[in-house]
Amino acid sequence: MSQPSPEVYEAGKGMDAHNAAMREIRARNDQTYDPHEPTRVWVDEDNTPDGVRDSLTIILNTGGCRWARAGGCTMCGYVAESVEDGTVAHDALMDQLDVCLEHERENSEEPCPLIKIYTSGSFLDEREVPAETRRAIAEAFGDRERIVVESLPDFVEHDRLADFTEQGLAVDVAVGLETATDRVRHDCVNKYFDFADFVAASEQARDAGAGIKAYLLMKPPFLSEREAVADMIASVERCAEYAHTVSMNPCNVQRHTMVEELYHDGGYRPPWLWSVAEVLRETADADALVISDPVGHGSDRGPHNCGECDDHVQTAIKDFDLRQDPSVFEQVSCECERTWEAVMEREKSYGLPLAR
Secondary structure: OOOOOOOHHHOOOOOHHHHHHHHHHHOOOOOOOOOOOOOEEEEEEEEEOOEEEEEEEEEOOOOOOHHHHHOOOOOOOHHHHOOHHHOOOHHHHHHHHHHHHHHHHHHOOOOOOEEEEEOOOOOOOOOOOOHHHHHHHHHHOOOOOEEEEEOOHHHOOHHHHHHHHOOOOEEEEEEEEEOOOHHHHHHOOOOOOOHHHHHHHHHHHHHOOOEEEEEEEEOOOOOOHHHHHHHHHHHHHHHOOOOOEEEEEEOOOOOOOHHHHHHHOOOOOOOOHHHHHHHHHHOOOOOOEEEEOOOOOOOOOOOOOOOOOHHHHHHHHHHHHHHOOHHHHHHOOOOHHHHHHHHHHHOOHHHOOOOO
16 A cells, blocks of 8 residues: 555644554555455345345445545544555446446356445545546446445435435445544544534435435444444434434454554453343334444454354344344343453443453
């Protein structure tokens, strides 16, 4: 990866020292990636406002999130998988799209009605995905039912979304809000925008005929387990006013991040899967779809319990995602739940993690 450099985003926001530390961590990465190959692609199924749909998920390999190149979020290592020099040409991005469509043909009996496109940054940022490429992708998927694109609030503009809505697609903008609490977003996640900016982006999307999917981060660094659960419950309830879907992503330990530094120093433990279940149970009646996909579940670097019950709890979480029925969590139990309860009661921010 090319040497990260500061961006105007950090100026005057009190994040300069934090970003300098993040740039030093990210600069240790020396891997390179092929601009003609996507980062990842897979076929799955997802719950949407119109019901469960087969989905094609595409992670395009671009120049990476510009905020991450300034320093970026404490937990996000996706920029480490980006190509050199910060830009990818239109033709190379279209080669990536061809690879993804071939994968779909090989792994799905028919075209998936739901398309999800990510860039490990902002799909609507024209430095990452040129307007020409965006329009070509909109045309390529114009016969599908729904498309999800990820973006920071800055780039949510009517004209950029119109490329998709004019194709007759239902469009969702996935915004990495992380939390509805500005202090947690700024101090724990090191993300520069405020909740008000998320609200403004949701209004822009609505005016363009698109919806909002809010991404939240379960347990950023520097929060105790109890604080993280309380923050997620409050954030889901607040986001449901603006987003039809809230996706709660439990934090995992990614390479070349501040979270990884804390993890190796004994200062961070990913969230318990019991905590994920607790948030989903407590927000099941929210006025939005509330889902979660614990990446790396059961591993030391991912959300986990004791190791014996992790797969069972993960299955219940996936079942909840599709059915939105909190009773699924009554089907799982384990002795380690008592340890989790003790952590929830006794862990303090200055002494965490209480249990690994």
